[in-house]
Amino acid sequence: MKAISYKAYGGPEVLEYGEVPDPKVGPDSVLVKVRAAAVNPVDYKCRQGHLDGILDAVFPVIPGWDVAGVVVQPGVAVPEFTVGDEVIGYVREDFLARGTFAEYVAAPVRTLARKPRNLGFEEAAALPLxxxxxxxxxxxxxxxxxxxxxxxxxxxxxxxxxxxxxxxxxxxxxxxxxxxxxxxxxxxxxxxxxxxxxxxxxxxxxxxxxxxxxxxxxxxxxxxxxxxxxxxxxxxxxxxxxxxxxxxxxxxCFVRPDADDLRHLSELAEQGVVTVHVDATFPLEQAAEAHRRSEEGRTRGKIVVTVDWDG
The missing domain is CATH 3.40.50.720 (NAD(P)-binding Rossmann-like Domain)
Structure with missing residues (x-):
């Protein structure tokens, strides 16, 4: 699959776009076809090595923790989701390796909830983290x-x-x-x-x-x-x-994945209590530019990276 990855800590220039191995789906995970992934300040802090010692990096690292996409394969122990379900997730594990800036991500079910029906994938990806x-x-x-x-x-x-x-x-x-x-x-x-x-x-x-x-x-x-x-x-x-x-x-407070909290947040979005503002979008191959934009620190709302499945 195509993904963004980096082999060493550094600036946005260490981000590379290219082929990486497809993710393996564990029993408690689902394979998500990524439609959009939001950029967060923690992404560039991880890339710069500032979280080293809190989260070990297993290089090459695919960055990104936010995702909105479609389930294409549930794990064998996952009754919560089925093929075709639209989901959002804060896909953080206890190490850096298998992020969401990719065509596919294997997401633990504890990190996922159903996508708000009233939001597009770009807006939905900006919600979780x-x-x-x-x-x-x-x-x-x-x-x-x-x-x-x-x-x-x-x-x-x-x-x-x-x-x-x-x-x-x-x-x-x-x-x-x-x-x-x-x-x-x-x-x-x-x-x-x-x-x-x-x-x-x-x-x-x-x-x-x-x-x-x-x-x-x-x-x-x-x-x-x-x-x-x-x-x-x-x-x-x-x-x-x-x-x-x-x-x-x-x-x-260091945010933690919580499926119940995320489900409630999704419900609030559907009720119009919470709205999402996307400041800018970039195609996956331009993720380095999205990181640069995020590091400027002047974003209103969120920056989102998209995966084009129509081209």
Missing amino acids: AGLTAYQVVRGALGVGEGDVVLVHAAAGGVGSFAVQLARHAGARVIGTAGEHNHAYLRELGAEPVRYGDGLADRVRALAPDGVDAAFDTIGGDTLRLSAALLAPGGRLASVADGSVLGLGGRY
Whole structure:
């Protein structure tokens, strides 16, 4: 099959497009014909070696954890899916090797759910990792509920935009940080936008003088520390970017595959509670350019790689 792979850590230039062996389907997996795979910041961080020691790399590595596609072969122990089912998945294993930037991926059934019927493959591929991250932080780590005031950083990005929508659905008031060019977009999602940069704390306090009940950090460093200072008494803090949140009394969250969570997220998408914004698409053979675009860090929503089965 055709796939993107890399034989050593490095920049986007290490990504190669070409033939790789077809994946083998284990008893608890299904073979998915990939229609689209989303790009996430963790993809280039893995490619650069920043997760070495957390996830071992078995070279050559096929990158990518998000997928939307069609089941072509269920494993012998999989009654949940059958040939022709349209699925989405956050296909992360405990090592780097068998990713989704390929024509086919063997996906463990614990990573999959049915694709939202109202979404195309490109939109659906953008949902799993970022959506699950937001879901597991907003619903789990932060326990956002009715009447909470929630601060979401990088609120126009993939994770942030889902977090805004999920917090609003839970009945919270949401303050979202973003560049001014994304403020109209945040208002459409239901957030009150505030500009990045000097004076951010004062701008947030002007909107929430008593502090925020929960803060969702996606940036780390100074932004994390500022978030802790903006909490109301008893406020909750979570970060997906900086483990030092633990020293501030908060929760560090690394998203995990969860079929039940993903199924619920798919249902929310079908209900129109969660919408997906795809900022740009690239064909599979241009995945290196998609990585470069992701590394710029100015994406609204998600970047998606597509596999052409019609050509």
